[in-house]
Amino acid sequence: MANRFLSIFSLATALGVALSTLAAADDPNPHGMSHTAEVLKSLKKGAIARIYLDGLREGLAAANVKLTLNSQQPLFCAPSLTADQSGEILEKYLATHADMLGLPMSAALLFAFIDEFPCAAPTPPAQPAQPSPPETTPQQ
Secondary structure, eight states, rough: HHHHHHHHHHHHHHHHHHHHHHHTOSOOOOTTTTHHHHHHTTTTTTTHHHHHHHHHHHHHHHHHHHHTTTTOOOOOOOOOOHHHHHHHHHHHHHOOOOOGGGGHHHHHHHHHHHHHHHOOOOOOOOOOOOOOOOOOOOOO
């Protein structure tokens, strides 16, 4: 089972790298600082943008798994989402956060998920009960 997961994960990673390479080939901004606006425009046009967005979502979910396994607070607490749902959340977030359009798509999606699916604040550890003072009996 673990080998199958690693094979699927490796394939997904390779596909993501290939798509990123193809996207970067014609990119006038090789640092990826304006991808968010362009990808948002193409989300409604075809599957490639949705695959790209789904890969970003999977990567952010994997980061959350790693944090959880290390007993750390996850970045966001989202239910299972489709690429289309992720796109809708991102579009809604960017409608009120236009300054994020200049960020890489992964950062904009992360901020959208953090905003939409905040995790409950961790409960502080319980404090040990303070011992009560010994009872004194009145002296006569």
